[in-house]
Amino acid sequence: MPSSLVYKRPITTNYSFKSSSTLSNNAGDKKDLVRPVAPRASVFYKTAQKYSLKKPGNECLDDLRSRLDEQERRLGHLEDNRKAALEKSTLSEEQLRNQERYRDELEQHLNKLLERKKIIETSLETTRAKYESTKIEGTTLTQSIREATVEIQCLKASLDSQQCKRNHFEREAFEQQQRMDEIRKDIETLYRSLDQEKQIHYQNEKNLKHRAEAIEKKRLELEQLQSELEIQQTHIKKKKHDNEKMCDEMKEFVRKSKENELHLEDIHVKIESLLGRLERNREKMARIDYEIQSLEKEKSTLSRHNEQLLNEERTLEANLADVSSKLDSLTVEIQRLKSREEMILNKCKQEADYLYDCLQDSLQKREQLEREVEASHQVSNQNKERWNTLQKQVDELQSIISQKEKELEQELTQKDNLLLQMEQIKESISSQQQEISELDKLCRQDEMTRRYLHNLVQELKGNIRVFCRIRPILAKEVESMLSDNVISDANRLSISSASSVSSITSSNTVSEPQFRIISSNSVEVVAPQRYSETSKSSKQHLSKWSFSFDRIFSPESTQEDVFEEISQLVQSALDGYRVCIFAYGQTGSGKTFTMLGGDNEGESGVIPKSMRKIFSTAECLYEQNWEFHLKASFLEIYNETIRDLLTDQNTGKERNYDIKIDRLTGATYVVGLTVEDISTPYQLEKLLKKSMANRSTAATRCNERSSRSHSVFRLYISGRNKETGQERMGLLNLIDLAGSERLNSSGSTGDRLRETQHINKSLSALGDVISSLSNKEKHIPYRNSKLTYLLQDSLGGDSKTLMFVNVSPTAESFQETLCSLRFAQKVNSCQIGTARRVTKVDLCAGFFNKEATM
Numbered sequence: 001m002p003s004s005l006v007y008k009r010p011i012t013t014n015y016s017f018k019s020s021s022t023l024s025n026n027a028g029d030k031k032d033l034v035r036p037v038a039p040r041a042s043v044f045y046k047t048a049q050k051y052s053l054k055k056p057g058n059e060c061l062d063d064l065r066s067r068l069d070e071q072e073r074r075l076g077h078l079e080d081n082r083k084a085a086l087e088k089s090t091l092s093e094e095q096l097r098n099q100e101r102y103r104d105e106l107e108q109h110l111n112k113l114l115e116r117k118k119i120i121e122t123s124l125e126t127t128r129a130k131y132e133s134t135k136i137e138g139t140t141l142t143q144s145i146r147e148a149t150v151e152i153q154c155l156k157a158s159l160d161s162q163q164c165k166r167n168h169f170e171r172e173a174f175e176q177q178q179r180m181d182e183i184r185k186d187i188e189t190l191y192r193s194l195d196q197e198k199q200i201h202y203q204n205e206k207n208l209k210h211r212a213e214a215i216e217k218k219r220l221e222l223e224q225l226q227s228e229l230e231i232q233q234t235h236i237k238k239k240k241h242d243n244e245k246m247c248d249e250m251k252e253f254v255r256k257s258k259e260n261e262l263h264l265e266d267i268h269v270k271i272e273s274l275l276g277r278l279e280r281n282r283e284k285m286a287r288i289d290y291e292i293q294s295l296e297k298e299k300s301t302l303s304r305h306n307e308q309l310l311n312e313e314r315t316l317e318a319n320l321a322d323v324s325s326k327l328d329s330l331t332v333e334i335q336r337l338k339s340r341e342e343m344i345l346n347k348c349k350q351e352a353d354y355l356y357d358c359l360q361d362s363l364q365k366r367e368q369l370e371r372e373v374e375a376s377h378q379v380s381n382q383n384k385e386r387w388n389t390l391q392k393q394v395d396e397l398q399s400i401i402s403q404k405e406k407e408l409e410q411e412l413t414q415k416d417n418l419l420l421q422m423e424q425i426k427e428s429i430s431s432q433q434q435e436i437s438e439l440d441k442l443c444r445q446d447e448m449t450r451r452y453l454h455n456l457v458q459e460l461k462g463n464i465r466v467f468c469r470i471r472p473i474l475a476k477e478v479e480s481m482l483s484d485n486v487i488s489d490a491n492r493l494s495i496s497s498a499s500s501v502s503s504i505t506s507s508n509t510v511s512e513p514q515f516r517i518i519s520s521n522s523v524e525v526v527a528p529q530r531y532s533e534t535s536k537s538s539k540q541h542l543s544k545w546s547f548s549f550d551r552i553f554s555p556e557s558t559q560e561d562v563f564e565e566i567s568q569l570v571q572s573a574l575d576g577y578r579v580c581i582f583a584y585g586q587t588g589s590g591k592t593f594t595m596l597g598g599d600n601e602g603e604s605g606v607i608p609k610s611m612r613k614i615f616s617t618a619e620c621l622y623e624q625n626w627e628f629h630l631k632a633s634f635l636e637i638y639n640e641t642i643r644d645l646l647t648d649q650n651t652g653k654e655r656n657y658d659i660k661i662d663r664l665t666g667a668t669y670v671v672g673l674t675v676e677d678i679s680t681p682y683q684l685e686k687l688l689k690k691s692m693a694n695r696s697t698a699a700t701r702c703n704e705r706s707s708r709s710h711s712v713f714r715l716y717i718s719g720r721n722k723e724t725g726q727e728r729m730g731l732l733n734l735i736d737l738a739g740s741e742r743l744n745s746s747g748s749t750g751d752r753l754r755e756t757q758h759i760n761k762s763l764s765a766l767g768d769v770i771s772s773l774s775n776k777e778k779h780i781p782y783r784n785s786k787l788t789y790l791l792q793d794s795l796g797g798d799s800k801t802l803m804f805v806n807v808s809p810t811a812e813s814f815q816e817t818l819c820s821l822r823f824a825q826k827v828n829s830c831q832i833g834t835a836r837r838v839t840k841v842d843l844c845a846g847f848f849n850k851e852a853t854m
């Protein structure tokens, strides 16, 4: 509380609120509300200070005063605000609400003040009571109290006046509120009307635009129609001849023009309605212009639009005038076309007359045609008769067809029967196939029995057999006979080939020996005259000898005949036997020819033919699951020395090949000898050529190609049955022995003599071995020669041996022929045990391993 409190006393008598209209003008009179500080009050306050009136009642009064001042200020402020609100016609509701709030607050404050006044009154009464109770206080104090009560009364009066003011203010506020509401409503209506006007304006604008667009479209349509009219005009000009079409088009055009007229009338009506609307819009726009100045611009634009529309209307009217003028011209054209149509009608009448004449002619023609039809009826009757005959033929053909169909059915049934038969045949074929397979099995069994029987036959025939082959007289031998006057006429000789003579006629028996073949195994040899004379002189009286062998081949016998007989032996080698075939005879008797063959084609000998037989049989047996492997070696024994005919290293120096015997198997083998695998006949041919090239030959007096050595071809055959597991080990020895002539007849000396001695020694050793075997001696002299030692495993009880005794038919060779035949006779009389098949022991493998490694 300030020490000098300023009290602003309100006017109690002359204070009154001015009206809102006057308030604004008398804003400066607000100062009148503040009055100078009353001297009595200051005295009161001074006395109050003096008496230290710092009591609750004084404080409240001060507080009340300050509040009253504050209220006065607020009221003044409110007054100012109200004036401002009044000045501002667009006072917001918020402000009004604030004012109302302020008014409410003021009311509340007034209520509070009244309450506090009551409180203060009560407090004053209490203080008064206190004053009275204390009595200490002076009369001034009571006076002051009275003044205070006066003051309070003043305050009450001021409060009353304030209440009056408040009521007046409230009334003013209510009136203001009412005015404000009215203003607000007016503003709202103004806004609404503005919006409506805007909408109407926009709508009018849109309508105007639409109308303008429609007018534009119509204008374009009119232009298009105009162009169409022009096109139609040109079309009419071009197609004058087509009247009907033109008329239609014209009608169409007229119709369209009428439609256009109607369209134009519609447009006129629309334009009129638009004008009415425009008028209304103008009125509206005038009203809007009156109300809103901003719409004036739009009004001007609308007026411009109106002007444009008016212009368009004028142009449309002008177009319409053009169209109407064109219509007039078109009507003129139509009239012209009508006149043309009349002309055409006249022409048509003329044509009708012409056609009538033509009709008359056609009637005449018709009568003529009717006559022709009658004639054709007659023809058709004839055709009917013909048709009937054809029908009969057709019936006959149908009967034939039905007959054929029956035949076809029969054939079909036959076909079915045949099919059934085929099925039966198929079944029988399958059964036959089964039978064939069974027969195959039987065949294999038969093959087994065949081998057994073949072996038995071989055994019955004897394990060593002798075939005698008499070679023919050679061409060169005939020439020498002629030159020597041994024979006088060459025509008596039957020449079988360029190089040989097959036979000599009986009249020639004087000078040449004769071989009279009694049967297939016996031959009678008649000595030549020369030999008979010498034998008489030497007291030998025999002139003919008979010999029996297993088979005798005449000079006419071919290589095939010979091989046919020995092929069974070759088969034995495949069956697992050891077979030994050798050719014996003097030089030039045909040993090499028999074993290897001649120079000409078709003269292949035993060795190549045996190989072919073995290959073909091996192939056949392959089907019975037999697999064969062949290996071959080729050697010669020359002067008791072994030479490898398959080696490439013939340096000229003789290498000593030793013959060994495998103790386990009894097989002989040559240590270090070449053994080659043979899988094709070509390989064998190559091998034979190579061996022939390596074979040593030397010309002798007897035969310029005489071989002076024994050649031994050994073929090792190992076979195995994949199915049964059976194994067979065969060995085929094919030996071309050296010439067996005696020393006296060969006339050899030196090296040739030594060769002959070795040959004779080995051949006599062979004879000894055979005779020992035949005599079943304990000791068989195999070791006496390299040949017998080598053939130890193939000459004996376990092997099959065949000896060819080759003889020459010449008189010069007769002595040697006799010797050979005698030797062969001895061999043929030998019985050398039973052959045994090698099945388990790998004889060939023993040969291969040892011969190849040592």
Ligand SMILES: Nc1ncnc2c1ncn2[C@@H]1O[C@H](COP(=O)(O)OP(=O)(O)OP(=O)(O)O)[C@@H](O)[C@H]1O
Binding pocket: 470, 471, 472, 474, 500, 555, 585, 586, 587, 588, 589, 590, 591, 592, 593, 594, 598, 599, 703, 705, 706, 707, 708, 737, 738, 739, 806
């Ligand atoms: N059966 C035959 N048919 C035709 N010509 C044969 C016949 N046998 C042998 N010759 C011919 O007789 C000649 C002598 O035959 P080959 O050379 O075979 O006798 P060889 O006994 O082998 O003599 P060597 O002991 O000297 O070898 C050959 O020219 C041969 O062509």
